[in-house]
Amino acid sequence: IPAELGGWAADAVLVQHAARLVADVRPRLVLECGSGSSTIAIARCLKMLGGRVLSLEHNPEFAGKTIDTLRFLGLDDVARVVIAPLTTRELGGAVLSWYGPDYERFLESPIDVLIVDGPPKASGPRARYPAVPALRSRLAPECWILMDDGNRPDERAIAQAWGEDLGAELTYLEGGRGGWLLHRRAARVAATTVSD
Helix, strand or coil, X not given: CCCCCCCCCCCHHHHHHHHHHHHHHCCCEEEEECCCHHHHHHHHHHHHHCCEEEEEECCHHHHHHHHHXXXXXXXXXXXXXXXXXXXXXXXXXXXXXXECHHHHHHCCCCEEEEEECCCCHHHCCCCXXXXXXXXXXXXXXXXXXXXXXXXXXXXXXXXXXXHHHHCCXXXXXXXXXXXXXXXXXXXXXXXXXXXX
16 A cells, blocks of 8 residues: 555554455445545455545645545545545534534435544544534444544543444454444444434
């Protein structure tokens, strides 16, 4: 994969988890928060298996590098990178920093797999928490969420909050910087709807 690994990018362990998840689940739509090496790996899997990936990137330079690499590898037919600067948005009754809403027009089907490797920690405390409040109505009844940097306290708290909010099974993934995998089963959505 001719893309940077390490530093701000998803580490190689997360990229491997993402590729394995896509191969096992065979999603129609993967939404990724943060673009780069994981975008390339996911797009390569989807090129063989079907489906597409939409990647949100707040940094135009990173977005450009990912777009160029996708085009060079002939993966731009299954992958789209949307430049979505971080902005203040009201989500779930709270004012939070999250990607601007321009990406929403590209969400033509429910999100089967959500990969969360952005926004960066430098953008504020619990920077990745808004992913579920912002995207909850767009998640498929059965969905998977994979988040990088699972060994950090913020990400641990975020994963636990998402798990409770979605009624999802929560698994810690060892290796690299750690990760969290959440799996919400369709039956959980139906049960929540009936009890509401």
